[in-house]
Amino acid sequence: xxxxxxxxxxxxDFDEYRRLLARDPNSLRFAEYAxxxxxxxxxxxxxxxxxxxxxxxxxxxxxxxVMGSILHDSGQTEKAEMAxxxxxxxxxxxxxxxxxxxxxFLDRGEHEKGMAALEAALLYNPDFPEVRAKLVEARGPxxxxxxxxxxxxxxxxxPGERPAWLTADQYDSFIRSVLELPNVEAVELxxxxxxxxxxxxxxxxxxxxxxxxxxxxxxxxxxxFRLGAGRLRSIxxxxxxxxxxxxxxxxxxxxxxxxxxxxxGETDRCxxxxxxxxxxxxxxxxxxxxx
Amino acid sequence: MNESDTATNGAGLSTALDTLLQTSGSLxxxxxxxxxxxxxxxxxxxxDRDCFAAAGAIIGQLARRFVAAAESEAPDLVVLESSKYxxxxxxxxxxxxxxxxxxxxxxxxxVSVLQMTSKQIACMASDTPGATDTxxxxxxxxDSPTDRSAREPGEVRQ
Numbered sequence: 166x167x168x169x170x171x172x173x174x175x176x177x178d179f180d181e182y183r184r185l186l187a188r189d190p191n192s193l194r195f196a197e198y199a200x201x202x203x204x205x206x207x208x209x210x211x212x213x214x215x216x217x218x219x220x221x222x223x224x225x226x227x228x229x230x231v232m233g234s235i236l237h238d239s240g241q242t243e244k245a246e247m248a249x250x251x252x253x254x255x256x257x258x259x260x261x262x263x264x265x266x267x268x269x270f271l272d273r274g275e276h277e278k279g280m281a282a283l284e285a286a287l288l289y290n291p292d293f294p295e296v297r298a299k300l301v302e303a304r305g306p307x308x309x310x311x312x313x314x315x316x317x318x319x320x321x322x323x324p325g326e327r328p329a330w331l332t333a334d335q336y337d338s339f340i341r342s343v344l345e346l347p348n349v350e351a352v353e354l355x356x357x358x359x360x361x362x363x364x365x366x367x368x369x370x371x372x373x374x375x376x377x378x379x380x381x382x383x384x385x386x387x388x389x390f391r392l393g394a395g396r397l398r399s400i401x402x403x404x405x406x407x408x409x410x411x412x413x414x415x416x417x418x419x420x421x422x423x424x425x426x427x428x429x430g431e432t433d434r435c436x437x438x439x440x441x442x443x444x445x446x447x448x449x450x451x452x453x454x455x456x
Numbered sequence: 457m458n459e460s461d462t463a464t465n466g467a468g469l470s471t472a473l474d475t476l477l478q479t480s481g482s483l484x485x486x487x488x489x490x491x492x493x494x495x496x497x498x499x500x501x502x503x504d505r506d507c508f509a510a511a512g513a514i515i516g517q518l519a520r521r522f523v524a525a526a527e528s529e530a531p532d533l534v535v536l537e538s539s540k541y542x543x544x545x546x547x548x549x550x551x552x553x554x555x556x557x558x559x560x561x562x563x564x565x566x567v568s569v570l571q572m573t574s575k576q577i578a579c580m581a582s583d584t585p586g587a588t589d590t591x592x593x594x595x596x597x598x599d600s601p602t603d604r605s606a607r608e609p610g611e612v613r614q
Contacts, residue, residue, distance in 0.1 A: 277539070377525030384518050385536060392504075392511055395540030398559070402519045403533040409526075 186214075191221050196228045203235050211235045226256035233265055242269060257387055260290035267296070271303060278393060279303065285390045288357075288383060336363035343421060346435040351422040355379070366409070366420045378420055382413050399436075412436065469580070472573045473498040476553075479569045481561025483541070487577065488512045489551040503556070512554030515545045533570075535563055542566075548574045 182198035195218025202211035215232045222228060233248030246269055252262035267282030280303060286296045336354055340363045343352045353366035359375040386397045399412045412419040421436060469487060476485035477498055484499040486509045494509035519534040536543040542557040544566045553574050555566055 374522075374526035377522045381518050381522040385515070388511060388514050388518075389536075389538050392507055394511075395538035395559075398537040398539060399535075400519070400537075401533075401535035401563075402522060402531045404523055404529040404531050407528055411522075 193225055196231045200231045208235055208239050224255055226252040226259050230261045258289040260286040260293055264296050281390050281396055340364040342439055348424045349421055353420045355418050357416045366422055378411050382411055382418055469496040472576045476555050476569055476573050479566050481558040482555055484556040486512055486554045512545050512552045515543055516552040544570055546570050546574045549578050
C-alpha cells in the first residue's frame with residue numbers, strides 16, 4: 166500500500182515536470198527530471214529525457230553530469246566517464262562532475278586520480294559532505310578532514326575553523342616558525358577565499374593579491390587535475406626583484422616571501438621540513454600536507 | 457635517454473633541450489610559444505607532448521597574473537611542484553622554456569641549467585632575426601651554469 170502511494174506521488178511529481186517541459190521545451194529542468202527518474206530506477210526514461218534536453222541545451226554541464234550518472238547506473242561506465250568529462254570541459258569547476266569522476270576512478274583502483282578529482286570537487290564546493298566522507302574513507306580517519314557524519318550545518322566551515330592539524334590558536338606560532346627559516350622575508354596565512362588569517366605579506370590595500378594567490382592555487386590544481394599530474398604541493402614564483410612561494414595547506418594557503426637571490430631549493434627544503442614536523446605533531450605521521 | 461621525441465628539426469633547440477635533460481632527475485624539456493604551442497620537446501618518458509607543453513605556458517601565465525595582482529614585476533621563473541612532477545618554467549623570448557623533473561629532483565641545479573639554456577635560446581633568436589624553430593642554429597657563447605648573474609634584462613620577457 167505504501168509502495169502504491171509512493172508511486173502515485175512519484176507520478177504526480179513527474180507529471181509536473183512533463184507539464185513544465187511541454188510548456189517550455191528549452192527549460193533546464195530536464196536535468197532535474199531525468200535525475201529524479203534515475204533515482205527511482207527509470208533509467209530508460211531518464212536517458213531519453215536527458216538526451217532530448219541535451220540536444221536542446223548542449224552547453225549545460227549539469228545535463229552531462231546527470232547523463233553520466235544514468236549511464237553509470239546502466240553499467241556503461243566508459244560512456245559515463247565521457248559524459249562527466251564533457252561536463253568538465255563545459256564547466257571545469259563543476260563539483261558534482263569532479264565528484265562522480267573521483268568515485269569512478271577510486272572504484273577502478275586509480276587512487277591518485279580519484280583523490281585528485283575529489284579534492285577538486287571540494288575545492289570548488291567546500292561544503293560537499295559526500296566528498297568529505299569519500300575522502301575520509303579513502304584517506305583514513307586521520308586525514309585532517311571531518312567526515313559527513315556531522316550535520317550539514319556542522320560541516321560548513323565557519324570563520325576561524327581550520328583543519329585539525331593547524332588550529333587557529335597555532336597560526337601565530339606557526340608563522341613565527343616559518344619566519345625563522347633562512348631567506349624568508351615575510352609570511353602570511355590566508356583562507357581559501359583570500360581572507361587574511363595571520364602574518365603579513367601584502368599591504369592591507371592589496372587584498373586583491375591574496376585573491377590572486379587563491380586563484381593561482383585553484384587554477385594550478387585544476388591544471389594538474391586535467392593533466393593527471395598529481396596533487397599540488399607548492400608554487401614558487403620569482404620576479405627580478407622578489408620571490409614568493411604558495412603552499413596549499415588543506416583549505417589554507419601559506420604565502421612565503423623569500424630573498425630573491427636565495428637558493429630556491431634550500432628554502433623549499435626548510436619549509437617542507439617545518440611543515441612535515443607540524444604535520445607529524447598533529448597527525449602522528451610525516452605525510453605531506455596536501456596528500 | 458630511453459625515449460626521445462622532438463617536435464622540431466631545429467638542431468639548435470634540440471641541442472639546448474638535450475643539455476637540459478642532462479640534469480639529474482629530469483624527465484622532459486619543452487619550449488612552447490606564449491599560447492602553449494609546442495615549439496620543441498625532448499622527453500625521456502612517455503608524456504603527452506602537446507598537453508605538457510601547453511601546461512608550461514599555462515603555468516607561466518598563471519604566475520604572471522599572480523604577480524600582476526601583487527603589483528610586482530613579471531615573473532622570470534616559476535617552480536610548480538606536484539606529487540608526480542616538478543615543473544620548472546622560465547620565460548624566454550620565444551615563449552616558455554620548461555623542464556619537467558621528478559618531484560624529488562633538486563631545484564637549484566635545474567634552475568641553473570634552465571637559465572643557461574634560456575640564454576642559449578635567446579642568443580639563437582637574436583642571432584637569427586625572424587628565425588623559426590627549424591632554422592635556429594646553436595649559439596656558442598654560453599655562460600657557465602653556475603653564473604647566477606647570467607640573467608640579463610633583455611633576455612627575459614618582461
